[in-house]
Amino acid sequence: MNATEYEASRADGLREGFTTGTAATAAAVAALHLLLGGTGPEVVNVPLPPFPPDDGNENSRLDIPIVNCFVADEGEIPSATGQVIKDGGDDPDATHGALIQARVRLAGADGTVTLDGGEGVGRVTLPGLPVPVGEAAINPEPRKQIAAAVRELCVRYGYTGGVEVLVSVPDGAERAKNTMNARLGIMGGISILGTRGTVRPFSHSAWMATIAQGLDVARAAGCECIGFSTGRRSERLLMAQYPEWPQLAFVQAADFAAFSLEQAAAKGFTKIAWGCFFGKLVKLAQGHAYTHAQTVDLDFSLLADWCREAGAPDDIAVQVRNANTARQALEIIDNGTYMQDIVVAIARRAKQKAMHWTGGTVAVTVHVFDFDGRQFAVA
Incomplete structure (x- = not known):
């Protein structure tokens, strides 16, 4: 996607943006351009996640404007x-x-790209996140994105040495007060995020209209079954479970659980498949009509009770009760002989809630996926 196409996305009334991960990538690329090429660019073209691409083709790309680029005096x-x-x-x-x-330094001789966070970038202090404790809160996909873009430019200029990248956000600590970072144990600033590189507008009315429209299109095409997912990755995994279903039969419901299920029932679908990861599963099982992380907290005390009821020993239930994230809770119960029973029991609760929102008239199957892409529970 180039700058013209990016601006053209205004045509549907809502313009896509780009993630902090893409912003950091562009800043690093601009700085490296200045170091290796002698001039600071006004716009850089960067690759977008995922890495490697899901479809095996080249990554999509985006032009990002550069505000400033300058050489730092560091001896x-x-x-x-x-x-x-x-x-x-x-x-x-x-x-x-x-x-x-992003401050970029040419240091080292082995072609290694090292990455860290500076001022205004949070640091992880609690387990359960995709970044280890002690490291800067730069998520795995942006890390890959920055490294890929840096290596790409090094090849273009024939540079074979090492590169150090330090990402910072001058007012990040203040901005972080309006996020859930502190509750998640990310202290001192914002997180550098982005699983797809761009940001889809999240107007509630627009997203719900998109869901309803997707259901209408599927119904008009003769689909009697519909597959809901909470995002692109869970959609891909759900599609693999139903290879006989046409692509039109899959709709990304995002966090709009109740709305999507009610609409599917109202439009006459006879079967619903719901695909999600553990965190969204628990929120669905706990009866949350809307499951966005900034709006709905996961009830770890209730989750701990469910774990105990499904056979987890008391010490494991206590650890779950004190967990920081759904990912951490899953890690606590993972590899235990009771893990499968726990996830299946929660999936059955989620199914009951889902069928409540369909009025009990539509068959619902809940598929739970692990972070590595395996399916480990169906209800």
Whole structure:
């Protein structure tokens, strides 16, 4: 996607933005351009996640405007900083408008790309997140994105040495007060996120209209079954479970659980498949009509009770009660002889809630996927 196509996304009334991960990637690329090429670019073209691409083809790309790019005076080690304003499009969040910058140093001789967070980038202090305790809160996909873009530019300029990247957000600590970072144990700033590189507008009315429209299209095409997922990855995994279903039969419900299920029943579908990961499963089982992380908290005390009822020993239930995230709770119960029983029991509760929202008139199957893509429970 180039700059013209990016702006053209306004045509449907809502403009996509780009993630903090893409902003940090662009800032790093701009700084590296200055160091290796001698000039700071006004726009850089960066690859977008996932890495490697899901379809096996080349990554999609996006042009990102650069606010500033300058050489830093750090003695004998060549260093430059690139700056980007994070643009959330028509889905402004706590990081919309933030200055994301990356200082790049040419250091080392083995071609290694090292990455860390500086001022305004949070640091992980509790387990359960995809980044280990003690490291900067830069999620795995942005880490891959930054490294891939840096290596790509090094190849273009014929540079074979090492590169150090330090991402910072000058007002990140203040912005983090409007996020759930502190509750998750991410202290001192925001997180650098982005599983797809761009941000889809999250207007509730627009998203619900999109869900309803997707259901209408599927029904008009003769589909009697519908597959709901909470995101792109869970959709791909759910599709693999129903290879005979046409692509039109799959709709991303995101966090709109009750709305999607009610609409599917009202439009006459006879079977619903729901695909999700553990965190969304628990929220569905706990009866949350809307499951967005910033709006709905997971009840770990109730989850601990369910674990105990399904056979987990008391010490495991206590650990689950004190867990920080759904990922951590799953890690606590993983590999235990009772794990399968726990997940299946929760999936059955989620199925009951889902059928409540369909009025009990539609058959619902709940598929639970692990973070590595395996399916380990169906109800």
